[in-house]
Amino acid sequence: MSYNPKTISEVVSEFVNRTTFLPAMQREYVWDTDGIERLFDSLMGDFPIGVFLFWKIREENKNQWAAYEFIREFDQENPHNKEANLNGINQDIYLVLDGQQRLTSLFLGLKGSYRYFYYKWNKTKLYLNLLKAAEKGDNPEELTYDFKFRSSSEPDPRDPSPQHWYLVGDILNFDDAEDAKKNVKTQLAAFSEDQRDSANALIGRLHSKIHTARLLNYYEEKSQDYDKVVEVFIRTNTGGKKLEYSDILLSAATAKWRYLNAREELHSFTDEINAINGGYSFGKDFVLKSCLYLTEGLPIQYKVKNFNRINLERIEDNWENIKACVGTTVNLIGKFGYSDKNLVSKIALLPVALYIGLSGNKGSVSSTNATDVANQVRIQKWLAMTLLKNVFGGSSDTTLRNLQEVFSTVSDLSTFPYEALNRRLGVETRFSKAEVENLLGINYCTKYSYLILSLLYPDRDWKDNAYHEDHIFPKSEFTEARLRHRGYDEAKIRSYLQSFNSLANLQLLTASENLEKNATPFDEWLPGKDANFKARHRIPQMQSYSFDNFLEFIEMRSALIAERLEQALF
Structure with missing residues (x-):
């Protein structure tokens, strides 16, 4: 050389x-x-x-x-x-x-x-x-x-x-x-x-x-064979910042679109959906995958041969529809409180985007029609359950293809076909006791905590409301120094520190509620709440909600949460 x-x-x-x-x-x-x-x-x-x-x-x-x-x-x-x-x-x-x-x-x-x-x-x-x-x-x-x-x-x-x-x-x-x-x-x-x-x-x-x-x-690569050059490019860039496969495919895509500049369109749309709801981190890979998935008759695997001229022209012809379906989906999950942190699998959105496209209802985000609202709730719940059950964690292409086939066989798409989708996935529509036990072990502000908490509020209006994960008993009290000052022994201090970030000490409050509560002790803040507050947040009935009763509260609320999760089915 x-x-x-x-x-x-x-x-x-x-x-x-x-x-x-x-x-x-x-x-x-x-x-x-x-x-x-x-x-x-x-x-x-x-x-x-x-x-x-x-x-x-x-x-x-x-x-x-x-x-x-x-x-x-x-x-x-x-x-x-x-x-x-x-x-x-x-x-x-x-x-x-x-x-x-x-x-x-x-x-x-x-x-x-x-x-x-x-x-x-x-x-x-x-x-x-x-x-x-x-x-x-x-x-x-x-x-x-x-x-x-x-x-x-x-x-x-x-x-x-x-x-x-x-x-x-x-x-x-x-x-x-x-x-x-x-x-x-x-x-x-x-x-x-x-x-x-x-x-x-x-x-x-x-x-x-x-x-x-x-x-x-510099060394000159003189081959005019694109596939060889792609291989050379991948090999020479493995030591640097990880490249999305879409970066490689873009060269073919840009050269083969007839009327639009594929690179500019892809960058612009990726920036657009990433700006929704305070910011996501969708990559160009996700958008290109959407192009394959939402264009009828195309294979969905990432392979150079799938981005041939014929397929790319079909994607270009379908580009406006792709943007509308994906944009509507991201706006919808944003209104449900799905953030970049708790959206465990981004490709889980593709079946929803496909449904929105096939149903012809791209205005469903802002619709107040009863059927649309019911569909929004079904989608929100289906996403939470499939993400918590890690449905898209294995062979994702196979899973996506199976769901694509379901939509092609459903005659009435006026409602989101969650039952047919779950049957094809082989997913139980409820959580088993073992699954509930695992979910109860999730802690504050992890990628699954918001999803689990959202299932505790089946009647909540999620749209256009920002909900915060809040510690019921304020976390500021859970320091070794403060706990020792209360006269607790080492075993009790250890139990308090192990439990204060647990799901049983978390609730979802609106931004104003969270600001109002701040670090107020729970037993002082609770009396000012409305009559349905305890039922709405799955708060157990207790004689006293003082800090000394925290461990009893955790045990009782864990049981209420487990009961709710076991009932959380369609």
Whole structure:
């Protein structure tokens, strides 16, 4: 394997966004300013920055693949790459398979800017403090050189050390190092001779690393076989940040959609559903899986061959329907209080989205029609039970396909067919005693706690109400010091500490109720509640709800919860 050595100035000035671009299979840029500063520090410190892998595409094949520009002006508010226009390029092009993050960082540091939010929005460029002597400490994490992303070259008045901030990108303006030094000579005139010598040495070293040393070594992958290139890409990226398979498939998808830009559509819609209800973390994999699942007649497995031109054109034709079904589903579960933390399996939403599409009722989120409301409750409960029973934890593709077949055989989809779905899943519509025992062991704010608690309130109106998990007996009282101050022995203290986060000490309150209760002792707060409060929250009848009776309360409420869960069936 032979590598092609290039200088950094040659690559960033003559290659990047001229003949060298990014394939759609690449993930987006993820480095922060600290990472870029460290990369330049490594360059100046003679540390290797790794090799690169470029895919050489012959001129006659360049329009078969979507290419994207390297980001020059990075903006955290809009971090997406722009599609490259290859029409005026009459030669072979390169797509970077390995090294995108490093190459983008070099490009940003030398030719671009980085806009980020820290208390306020800051548009910054990379500077080097020419007056800081290179110091190599014992801590390998400490930087040797003073590279910083800054809004201007003005000295920081809070830093008493000598400063002269040199815009790193200016080094590209000089083919000769001596010319670069002469350019700042007058600016350094007020400093001591030692400081001027140090500054000139840094400029000379920076110039050498950018213009002279051939530090960028890349290998050319010349195959025009897409499947081979995908395999090469996966193998070379296994050590970095985990790539979604959708990142790989996007290259094919983007090239084969006829009217829409698949990458932009996919990114935009993923951002859209992730912004619902305070924020989710749906990935592009989930959206692409939705495309396969919600488009009639398509296989649902993630395989490159399933994203052929015919299938992708069918997905493109169905794209608006896919967005409507998935968006309605995410809005619906958001109104039921499903958050990113308690949505244990995101693919569990796909059968719901399929039902919404087949039933033709995409307005069900806001509907107050009696049938729609009943369906909403069925969906909410079915999701909770299937997630708690881990229905989608095994062979998920098989499970999804089985449910897809159920919908194709049900003649009346005016109501959510939970019975038929459960029969096909082989799922009991109630919890066994063993399952209830396991559920009672769930603790506060874990991924299952909200789901279990939601089943304790069968008549609650979930929509448009935010419910918080609340400790019935305030958790602030459960510290060893406070418990010991009450005169409890070690065994009792241990029992209290083991039980205060348990399901039996949790309830779901509205935001206003939770704020009102705060850390008020339960026996003081309870008398002001309405007559149905105890029944609604499964609070046991006791002579006293004082803190001393906490363990008795836990035992009695556990029994009430177990009884409710055993009855929680359709």
